[in-house]
Amino acid sequence: AQSVAQPEDQVNVAEGNPLTVKCTYSVSGNPYLFWYVQYPNRGLQFLLKYITGDNLVKGSYGFEAEFNKSQTSFHLKKPSALVSDSALYFCAVRDRNSGNTPLVFGKGTRLSVIA
Amino acid sequence: GAVVSQHPSRVICKSGTSVKIECRSLDFQATTMFWYRQFPKQSLMLMATSNEGSKATYEQGVEKDKFLINHASLTLSTLTVTSAHPEDSSFYICSAPPPLAVPGTQYFGPGTRLLVL
Numbered sequence: 001a002q003s004v005a006q007p008e009d010q011v012n013v014a015e016g017n018p019l020t021v022k023c024t025y026s027v028s029g030n031p032y033l034f035w036y037v038q039y040p041n042r043g044l045q046f047l048l049k050y051i052t053g054d055n056l057v058k059g060s061y062g063f064e065a066e067f068n069k070s071q072t073s074f075h076l077k078k079p080s081a082l083v084s085d086s087a088l089y090f091c092a093v094r095d096r097n098s099g100n101t102p103l104v105f106g107k108g109t110r111l112s113v114i115a
Numbered sequence: 116g117a118v119v120s121q122h123p124s125r126v127i128c129k130s131g132t133s134v135k136i137e138c139r140s141l142d143f144q145a146t147t148m149f150w151y152r153q154f155p156k157q158s159l160m161l162m163a164t165s166n167e168g169s170k171a172t173y174e175q176g177v178e179k180d181k182f183l184i185n186h187a188s189l190t191l192s193t194l195t196v197t198s199a200h201p202e203d204s205s206f207y208i209c210s211a212p213p214p215l216a217v218p219g220t221q222y223f224g225p226g227t228r229l230l231v232l
Contacts, residue, residue: 032219043121043208043225044159051217090158094219102149102210103219107158 002027004093006106013081014114021076021109023065023091033074034092034103035065044090050074061085081113118142119211121224128199129232136194136227138165138209144189145211149221150182153206165192199231 003026013019025031032051036044048059050067058064065076074091088110092103118141128134138148146167151159163184164172171184181203183195192211196203206228210221 032217034219036223041206041226041228043119044210044223046222049217049219051219092219102161102164103221105159108156110156 002093002095002104004091004104004106006089006091006109008109009107010110010112012112012114015083016080019078019081019085019111019113021089021091021111023074023076023106024072025074025091025093026072027093027095030096032094032096033065033067034094035059035063035074035076036090036092036105038088038090038108047076047089081111083113083115086111086113119209119222119224121207121209121227123227124225125228125230127230127232130200131198133195133197134199134229136196136207136209136229138192138194138211138224140190140211140213140222143211143213145192145213146189148186148192148209148211150184150192150194151208151210153208153226159208162194167192196229199229201231204229204231 005024034049035047038044047063048057050057055067063078088108090108091106094103120139122137148165150162152162153159162177165184165186167186173179186192206226208226210223212221
């Protein structure tokens, strides 16, 4: 079975400070990992993904995430937060060998960047 | 880039009526589409997998007779909420994996907010 845990419901950070949104996962094999962002009343927008290769993945809007296999984590980071980054962030996982199955999502973390 | 659209974006209906939501892949063919439901401040819950030319696959606990899914063509899947009740009020999102993309890649529609009075 596949699962994703986002331990924080809410993350507050001051504008200009670095931000981290945590994600840990569980799959039986090797994972594909994704981060999506959702703005109010909108669908999900893709931020970045880890498929293979370099553990540090850079994505849209200055976000990056580091795949850590030993800790089964894929935390989302940004060096300097913007007020416009305030949104709901979802981590998602899929086992590489699970065919054309959909992603499994975490419950989401609401990021609030304060000016 | 690949785009998935949904129509309508918002719908209000009376209890007992049926509502149809369309999901379209605009520039690629999708033999599979996924339907999710999102409750306020909660994650996406996969409802069903829509398969072109065959029956949809429903997740455990999802009533197939209530949430009718039809994948009529390679670019269109519809979700019909039959005999809607207030508890069906939710945000419904569809997604589709584009062909030849990295496995796990899904393009999401903008969502449909359903309010049942």
